[in-house]
Structure formats: structure tokens, C-alpha cells
Amino acid sequence: MIVLDNLSKSFGAKRVLRGVSLEVPDGQNTVMIGASGSGKSVTLKLIVGLIEPDEGAVEVDGEVVHGLDRRRLAALRGRVGYVFQFAALFDSMTVAENIRLGLVKRGHGEDVIRERIEESLAVVELSGVEDKFPAELSGGMRKRVGIARAIALKPRYILYDEPTTGLDPVTSAVMDQLMTRTRDLGVTGLVVTHDMRSAFSVGDRVAMLHEGTIRQVGSVSDIRATDDPVVRQFIEGRPGSPVPAPAWRYE
Ligand SMILES: Nc1ncnc2c1ncn2[C@@H]1O[C@H](COP(=O)(O)OP(=O)(O)OP(=O)(O)O)[C@@H](O)[C@H]1O
């Protein structure tokens, strides 16, 4: 299980997280929603130890992430896959080479590597693109390669950062199916998104990050039925305050 315990994080004078506590139960997809800039990506980076909290702790399988030595941190990153907000593939390498990198780093032999590349691309329905370069793929295909790269390592957890942002509705639905499929394969997911359609489709639980803390956490039906005005406003996509009429007009 992943446990976030009272996490605080500031950048200069800007307090982004002000005591975030959340449990990510095994075998489920937990979705974290929140406005742009609310600290969702920062939270994911804290979980894999890419940044350090000012206060509080992240525990993965009972182990506190911050303060782990390099070897243990590498082992932890083998258990926690990370699908980056922007697919973050190496443009000068083919799809297969991109997936291969992490497998080589973990010391797998050639046979396992070839098998994992093939299997993971099959899961994301991209068999046959092994030798293509990222520039030859659409945005949605690149995102799916990002997922293939994560699942090739057979992680226990996968963190997905905005997996459906910028995708057309059909490709978004394919991404949702993939996240449900990985959950059904036994992988625990933490999905960060502001796409409510996707949140309700893949989430077993939904947590809303707002002004540096978890405003509400509950099942999809709890969140759909919420009477918290802040959460309601967010899930219904209404602007916070009336938008002022523009001062200019067309002649
Ligand atoms: N390395 C950093 N240095 C300074 N400020 C940072 C850093 N990383 C994030 N921030 C700031 O922290 C805040 C939260 O950023 P974060 O990327 O977590 O937002 P987000 O919720 O993921 O937003 P979005 O939905 O747009 O991706 C932002 O104001 C951002 O500018």
C-alpha cells in the first residue's frame, strides 16, 4: 500500500501541499482530481522520491521513501511505475529501445527483455510499432507507449499523470480501458486527472486535492453525490466566480 502522511511542500514562498494525507489501497484505482496547479504532479513526484517533502512522509509497502539509499530507491522505483504527464520518450530511440532501457537497468536478460517488450505492447494494442520512432506516432500512441514502458517492468503500482489530457474521446476511452485492465491484472493505480469522465470511469475511489489538502475522498458514488460545494463545482466544471463581461465589443 502507498500511504501519504501529512505531506507539505513549498517552492520558495509558494506553499503547494499543506498536509496531504491519503491511503492508496492495493488492487484498486485511486483517482486524484484537482485544478491545474493544485499540486497533483508534485504529489506523484514525491511518491517516487524525485522530490523531497518539507514535512510528512510517503510510505510504500511500509518503507519511508525519503532517506532511502540509492539501491533501495532503485528497488522502489522498480515497484512503482510512472507514466509521465508528457510521454517523455527518447526521440532518438525506437519504441522498443525506449521500453528496453528500464529492463536493461534492472538487469534482465535478452530473452526476458524481448518477451516483455512484445507483451507490454500487446497489452496497449500497439503490437508491430517496435521499430518506429516517437515522432512517427500520434499523441495517443505515444501515451500508450508510456504505459507499455511502465508495465513492462511488472510494477506493483502505476502512477498515471494526466493519461487522457489532450486525447480525442475515443482514444481517451481506450486509455480508460487500459487503466482498468492493469487494475484487473492486480496493479494498484494512482491516476491524476482533471478529466471527470475518465475519473468516474476508471476510479474505485476519488480524492480531490484543493488548496494543498485532500478536500474529500470517497467512492465514485460518494463523490458524484457530494454536497461539498467546492467538489461539486469542480466535477460539474463550473467557473468559481462569475466571469466579468469583456470591456470591449465588436462594432
Ligand atoms: N520544481 C518546481 N519548482 C518550482 N515550482 C514548482 C516545481 N514543481 C511544481 N511547482 C509549482 O507547484 C505548483 C503545482 O504544480 P503541479 O505540477 O503539481 O500542478 P498540477 O496539479 O499537476 O497541475 P496540472 O493539472 O496543470 O498538471 C505549481 O504552481 C508549480 O508552478
Ligand SMILES: [Mg+2]
Ligand atoms: Mg500535472
